[in-house]
Amino acid sequence: MPKGDIAHSGKVGYPRLGAKEVAVSILVETDGRSRVVLPGHPDRKFLMIEQSDGSLLLEPAIVVSAAQAEYDSTPELQDLIARATASPTVRRPRSRR
Secondary structure, rough: OOOOOOOOOEEEEEOOOEEEEEEEOOOOOOOOOOOOOOOOOOEEEEEEEEOOOOOOEEEEEEEOOHHHHHHHHHHHHHHHHHHEEEEEEOHHHHHHH
């Protein structure tokens, strides 16, 4: 195989106990720049967690702003903003000219 090419073996499936899903294992190889292709997952982001045994866990991820993360994790802030947007002073009727 030429240097820099990324190789993939065939898919190997095995049934999960008590489920109709089939887990799929795919052998992947990093290139010279530590990159890897994940077949079937184009243009996606993952959080990579390296376990103490050296295994890598990829968790699907999305990126949100710090302000959105604070809003999502703070019920008091959600309530405050909901009350503020419900206030009659926020909705001002506009007349057409």
